[in-house]
Amino acid sequence: MRLYDFHESGNGYKVRLLLSQLGIPHERVERDILKGETRTPTFLAKNPNGRIPLLELDDGTRLAESNAILFFLARGTDVLPEDRLAQAQVLQWMFFEQYSHEPYVAVVRFWHFAGLAEEKQDEIPARMERGYQALGVMERHLAGQDFFVGGRYSIADIALYAYTHVAEEGRFELARFPRIQAWLARVAAQPGHVPITEL
Numbered sequence: 001m002r003l004y005d006f007h008e009s010g011n012g013y014k015v016r017l018l019l020s021q022l023g024i025p026h027e028r029v030e031r032d033i034l035k036g037e038t039r040t041p042t043f044l045a046k047n048p049n050g051r052i053p054l055l056e057l058d059d060g061t062r063l064a065e066s067n068a069i070l071f072f073l074a075r076g077t078d079v080l081p082e083d084r085l086a087q088a089q090v091l092q093w094m095f096f097e098q099y100s101h102e103p104y105v106a107v108v109r110f111w112h113f114a115g116l117a118e119e120k121q122d123e124i125p126a127r128m129e130r131g132y133q134a135l136g137v138m139e140r141h142l143a144g145q146d147f148f149v150g151g152r153y154s155i156a157d158i159a160l161y162a163y164t165h166v167a168e169e170g171r172f173e174l175a176r177f178p179r180i181q182a183w184l185a186r187v188a189a190q191p192g193h194v195p196i197t198e199l
């Protein structure tokens with residue numbers, strides 16, 4: 001398998017982390033999104049949406065969208081519950097991550113990382129407010145439970161961990177969310193965990 005990835009990407013990290021935890025051998029190919037390397041004709045032929053992560057299977061089949069890739073890799077393993085409702089709850093949190101969390105928490109972090117914070121200063125407060133709303137939803141859900149679905153570590157936790165654990169790089173204050181902080185520590189303590197900096 002080959003993973004097209006960018007080292008700072010939380011979406012890429014989700015896949016990197018799961019590949020590591022499942023012990024799946026793979027080749028990692030860096031594509032620098034800041035240099036437009038996902039927008040070249042060659043890459044667009046692989047993923048018309050021009051984004052990493054992109055997983056290429058040994059038979060050449062390609063799969064985009066980080067959470068779809070997580071779902072594909074997790075089937076039949078301990079990080080995806082078999083129960084029908086629990087599986088749908090995992091998807092519920094992964095859709096939440098993409099619609100209510102990533103566009104705010106990840107995007108503000110990216111603007112800081114890419115040196116765009118000044119240019120985007122008018123948009124940042126509204127994005128941060130929505131990001132804090134998402135963190136608030138997570139904080140309330142974690143009352144009395146260790147993980148997002150069924151009391152067990154799953155790909156729902158991986159999807160949400162990726163950008164939450166680096167939210168402070170987007171100037172979000174995680175100190176306001178003690179349950180999230182405790183959950184982050186539990187996720188980081190899972191067997192085979194690798195930090196976002198490990199490529």
Ligand SMILES: N[C@@H](CCC(=O)N[C@@H](CS)C(=O)NCC(=O)O)C(=O)O
Nearest residue numbers: 009011033038051052053065066067
């Ligand atoms: N919904 C997609 C988002 C992927 C995405 O936004 N990738 C970014 C990096 S995190 C990217 O490749 N950006 C390059 C570009 O848009 O040119 C997923 O979850 O995989």
